[in-house]
Amino acid sequence: MSDNNHLCLLGLIFLSSLLTGVSGVDDAHVFISSGEDVRLPCNNALQDCTSTTWLYNRYSTFAELIRLGRKRKDTESHERLSLESDCSLNIRNISTEDSGSYICQQWTGEGGERLRPDARVYLHVLHVSSSHTEISSGLSVTLFCRLFSYTGVSCDDWIRSESIHLFWVNQAGVKSDSRYQISSSSDHCIISLNKTLLNEDHNREWRCEVTQRDQVKTSVTYTVKSSAEAGSTTSVIPVHSTHSQDPSTTNTHTIKEILTILKTAVFTAPTVILLQIICARRAGRKDSQQPGEIEINTII
Known part of the structure; x- marks a missing residue:
């Protein structure tokens, strides 16, 4: 691939990232009143929860709650935990001590490789x-x-x-x-x-x-x-009182952020199309050139 085509490809990748505006898995925030039951979503889940591991972090130390789809029996909250079919974590009778950061991970197995980026849930x-x-x-x-x-x-x-x-x-x-x-x-x-x-x-x-x-x-x-x-x-x-949503699984992207992404898309999409046209024309001229000819770059 020529240097010009390589630069065109990098430009397309960069502009496409502007259009998406997102990389990896978004953090979620869950709000609950003490004494209630809560469901924590796993936003990176696979079809088979046997790869799912849930970690809990509050005082800068991690505790493993679920390992590869199975509850750890050595945790204080063992009896209050359950794993749903979509790999979300259920916790019954929430107390203030349950607040903190929960991380859902996907692994190939014991000592294996991580399959997807971590999905973090903040429980308030x-x-x-x-x-x-x-x-x-x-x-x-x-x-x-x-x-x-x-x-x-x-x-x-x-x-x-x-x-x-x-x-x-x-x-x-x-x-x-x-x-x-x-x-x-x-x-x-x-x-x-x-x-x-x-x-x-x-x-x-x-x-x-x-x-x-x-x-x-x-x-x-x-x-x-x-x-x-x-x-x-x-x-x-x-x-x-009851919740105003089901059950407070709020992603960090707000309406304002969505509008910003849409505005970016409106202004960026024509640039992507133009860059594609430039790349295509340059590639076409490159193929049609005879040996010894000099390519003349034109500004469109």
Whole structure:
């Protein structure tokens, strides 16, 4: 192959990569409330899950949960794990300790070769707690809402990279109320709601929501209920709400990124076609030249 044709091929490969805009397997983000069951997708799965290995990473150390399609019996979460036919990982009764990074790999066998790029899933667990287990009218109470994630990434980094935010909202879905004081922390993804309870707060709901790029992923609702045994004493009862999607398997590509890829395609596609025409014409002239002739490059 001539140098000109080689350059044309490299140009086509480069422009084609601009059109696709993606290489490898996208990371996924899954949001769940503590106490619920979750499914983690394996985006690099093969038809036969006997090649599938699942790893868990939270404190910069890896634990093997699934090896070549079989559960490891020496893990604490062994009884709560199961593997679906599409190689996705099911975890029952999620706790905050289950948050972190999960990696799905495909191997040819023990000591074999990796068949596909790793597929990573970040599991974020939403948990709400109260400063008091039993409360009464006039008592100052603080509700803590925290999102547990992979410890290797700070909350500020999640906000910048994935636009992840926490909000407290009332029964009407309003994010602010003059009666309540809301504070947050940049070190941990945590937001607290401080309030002094009134009599009319009985049966009132407060909901903590986690959003990613302005879409609600999961939430936990706290309701103040009257206690029959304690008379005027009330207790705060957590109620886990349903997910806004199935089940929070969000890839990192957003609508904005898709539009960017489409815009790139609109402007890049004509260039690809033009480069193909140039390569074809040069190849044709090269074949039609007689020995000793000099090729004259023209600008189209």
